[in-house]
Amino acid sequence: MKITVVGAGAVGATCADNIARKKLSEELILLDIKEGLSEGKAIDMMQTAALLGFDTRIKGVTNDYAATADSSVVVITSGLPRKPGMTREELIGTNAGIVKSVTENILKYSPCTIIIVVSNPMDTMNYLTLKASGLPKNKVLGMGGVLDSSRFKYYLSQELACSPADLNAVVIGGHGDTTMIPLIKHATWNSIPVTNFLSEEQQQKIVADTMVGGATLTKLIGTSAWYAPGAGTAAMVESIVRDEKRLLSCGVYLDGEYGQNDVSLVVPVVLGKNGWEKIVNFELNEQEKETFKKSADAVRGMNQVLKDEKII
Ligand SMILES: NC(=O)c1ccc[n+]([C@@H]2O[C@H](COP(=O)([O-])OP(=O)(O)OC[C@H]3O[C@@H](n4cnc5c(N)ncnc54)[C@H](O)[C@@H]3O)[C@@H](O)[C@H]2O)c1
Numbered sequence: 148m149k150i151t152v153v154g155a156g157a158v159g160a161t162c163a164d165n166i167a168r169k170k171l172s173e174e175l176i177l178l179d180i181k182e183g184l185s186e187g188k189a190i191d192m193m194q195t196a197a198l199l200g201f202d203t204r205i206k207g208v209t210n211d212y213a214a215t216a217d218s219s220v221v222v223i224t225s226g227l228p229r230k231p232g233m234t235r236e237e238l239i240g241t242n243a244g245i246v247k248s249v250t251e252n253i254l255k256y257s258p259c260t261i262i263i264v265v266s267n268p269m270d271t272m273n274y275l276t277l278k279a280s281g282l283p284k285n286k287v288l289g290m291g292g293v294l295d296s297s298r299f300k301y302y303l304s305q306e307l308a309c310s311p312a313d314l315n316a317v318v319i320g321g322h323g324d325t326t327m328i329p330l331i332k333h334a335t336w337n338s339i340p341v342t343n344f345l346s347e348e349q350q351q352k353i354v355a356d357t358m359v360g361g362a363t364l365t366k367l368i369g370t371s372a373w374y375a376p377g378a379g380t381a382a383m384v385e386s387i388v389r390d391e392k393r394l395l396s397c398g399v400y401l402d403g404e405y406g407q408n409d410v411s412l413v414v415p416v417v418l419g420k421n422g423w424e425k426i427v428n429f430e431l432n433e434q435e436k437e438t439f440k441k442s443a444d445a446v447r448g449m450n451q452v453l454k455d456e457k458i459i
């Protein structure tokens with residue numbers, strides 16, 4: 148099996164590192180537009196193989212799409228990250244062109260692949276990839292909800308002084324500072340509602356911190372995060388290539404589900420060898436439904452830019 152990661156920057160390289168450590172494929176191609184970057188990072192990672200005990204062959208290439216031929220899964224991380232003070236949506240002008248051309252090049256050599264989109268603004272880039280690729284909707288997925296759910300568990304675990312591994316907590320909606328919806332009323336600590344242990348004020352703070360989790364790290368680091376995004380993407384790849392059927396929050400094209408059409412948003416899906424295999428319906432209360440609709444409207448507004456600029 149071959150997996151390709153496009154973009155050998157912070158997120159792409161971290162994702163590739165996780166894929167190799169988990170031994171998810173025999174071959175792993177790392178592709179970047181910047182001469183030497185992916186070649187160098189691939190060799191650096193290969194020099195950890197003897198220490199970490201994996202036998203995945205990682206190869207770095209500069210814009211050589213022929214090397215990606217017959218990839219089962221392709222991860223797209225190419226594009227600009229935001230700087231402190233920016234929103235993800237401000238990246239659309241640059242990243243739409245990059246994501247569209249990468250998608251077209253990938254499909255020339257892997258017409259049946261499954262694509263995971265990481266580049267921001269993810270909800271709009273995932274929609275663009277689906278439209279530009281013409282792939283079946285179950286083969287195009289956005290990474291953001293897995294990350295946001297993991298961040299949600301982090302903030303919950305800090306407040307509850309518990310292990311994040313014992314928490315069940317999900318973020319749906321958009322992958323934007325104002326569009327994501329951490330479902331705190333549904334979150335549990337080993338089946339006990341977390342709301343039993345947290346004041347209303349604590350709950351609101353956890354939700355707010357989760358929503359701006361990416362912006363908080365961008366302010367601290369000076370560019371956006373990569374460890375959790377890389378690990379989150381690798382978890383999605385793992386569920387696909389091992390056909391684990393994990394229930395993960397992923398960006399998918401909605402065709403009536405959750406009352407929405409013609410938009411990509413984050414919802415819980417079963418992830419297996421065919422991509423997303425089933426969208427699972429959350430019993431949202433009226434307020435959550437209304438918030439989901441607002442997120443959908445905001446993301447649809449961003450997607451309109453793609454049409455106005457004749458990108459799709
Ligand atoms: N969805 C998420 O949860 C999530 C999380 C973190 C980052 N991101 C996004 O992922 C993207 C990458 O972030 P990063 O921190 O790795 O940035 P980075 O700058 O470290 O890496 C981006 C890489 O893309 C490469 N690139 C640019 N144009 C390309 C092209 N046409 N073909 C191939 N490679 C190309 C660059 O040379 C660079 O190496 C950003 O858009 C960022 O906002 C999304």
Ligand SMILES: O=C(O)C[C@H](O)C(=O)O
Pocket residue numbers: 228229235267294322360361362365371372376
């Ligand atoms: O915050 C960002 O811009 C990057 C990514 O979407 C994240 O949530 O870490």
